[in-house]
Amino acid sequence: MMGTPEVLAETPMFASDALSEVLDIVHVRGETARVITPDAPLEYSVQAGQPCVYIVEQGLLEIKVGEAPPVVLREKQIALILQGTAHATTFSDPKWNTPQARLIDPETRERTRPAINCFWGSFTVDSDLATKVLQSLPEVIVLDGLTDNPIEWVDEVCELVLRELGTTRPGASLMVSRLLDLLLVIILRRWAQSEDSLPGWIAAAKDERIARAVSAIHADPARSLSNSELAEIAGMSVSNFAERFKQVMGQQPGAYLRAWRLDQAAEALLHSSASIEGIADRVGYTSKEAFSRAFQNKFGEAPSSWRASRNRTSSM
Numbered sequence: 001m002m003g004t005p006e007v008l009a010e011t012p013m014f015a016s017d018a019l020s021e022v023l024d025i026v027h028v029r030g031e032t033a034r035v036i037t038p039d040a041p042l043e044y045s046v047q048a049g050q051p052c053v054y055i056v057e058q059g060l061l062e063i064k065v066g067e068a069p070p071v072v073l074r075e076k077q078i079a080l081i082l083q084g085t086a087h088a089t090t091f092s093d094p095k096w097n098t099p100q101a102r103l104i105d106p107e108t109r110e111r112t113r114p115a116i117n118c119f120w121g122s123f124t125v126d127s128d129l130a131t132k133v134l135q136s137l138p139e140v141i142v143l144d145g146l147t148d149n150p151i152e153w154v155d156e157v158c159e160l161v162l163r164e165l166g167t168t169r170p171g172a173s174l175m176v177s178r179l180l181d182l183l184l185v186i187i188l189r190r191w192a193q194s195e196d197s198l199p200g201w202i203a204a205a206k207d208e209r210i211a212r213a214v215s216a217i218h219a220d221p222a223r224s225l226s227n228s229e230l231a232e233i234a235g236m237s238v239s240n241f242a243e244r245f246k247q248v249m250g251q252q253p254g255a256y257l258r259a260w261r262l263d264q265a266a267e268a269l270l271h272s273s274a275s276i277e278g279i280a281d282r283v284g285y286t287s288k289e290a291f292s293r294a295f296q297n298k299f300g301e302a303p304s305s306w307r308a309s310r311n312r313t314s315s316m
Contacts, residue, residue, distance in 0.1 A: 030180020
């Protein structure tokens with residue numbers, strides 16, 4: 001039964017958070033997916049600009065980025081390449097080098113066979129914004145230990161994605177995109193809580209007090225919050241807050257605020273028709289000139305030329 005407007009008005013709203021806001025500003029969207037199940041070892045390369053995730057169910061996956069040592073994934077391990085870095089992949093199964101007579105399951109005593117089974121999903125992002133906003137992430141994020149501590153809903157979401165891909169039902173492509181969005185958030189949540197996560201916006205998930213301060217910055221970037229105001233929001237002393245913020249986020253609160261303002265401005269330049277002056281005012285700059293200097297320092301071009309060149313690229 002529907003509640004009265006008075007009751008509905010009391011329903012609490014979701015609070016904003018750094019992870020949701022950053023993924024939104026770079027316009028991350030799930031694109032497509034497939035299961036990789038070759039009958040023999042397989043090698044192929046992925047070009048730059050295609051963020052993707054690999055979830056290994058069976059077999060072995062090596063991911064090679066540039067001259068760095070390969071990242072090796074085994075069963076129940078996940079690799080996320082959200083920056084869309086170019087990489088080469090090799091899928092294999094060590095059992096291919098094992099004599100058939102020795103491929104016996106120790107529990108069932110039945111003969112086994114080499115197998116590769118890997119879920120692959122891809123995403124799209126605003127590439128220019130992603131380069132700046134996502135640069136604090138590793139090129140390859142790896143999650144392991146999932147056999148003993150699985151990530152809730154990952155298997156179910158992958159199954160739903162593949163089920164929708166195999167149908168022609170109305171809305172299937174939208175379902176796939178939204179489910180991949182959900183999968184990405186689930187994976188990043190787990191990584192944010194791990195010891196491997198690096199200082200930056202995603203690390204705010206580790207510290208509830210710093211997360212409150214980051215949310216305040218994100219909620220109103222035009223407001224020049226002082227360290228004392230942010231410390232009060234976080235429930236900390238000013239000195240402890242400044243030290244902890246730098247430890248978690250990798251930069252001082254003022255530097256983070258300035259960077260967030262410019263990221264918001266870039267998103268508005270790409271996805272709105274607002275004037276340069278209007279965008280500058282919206283993100284807390286009192287003059288167009290000061291905004292233009294700060295924007296060029298970060299993005300390498302003045303706001304007007306940066307917007308024009310991206311609009312030309314998108315219309316081609």
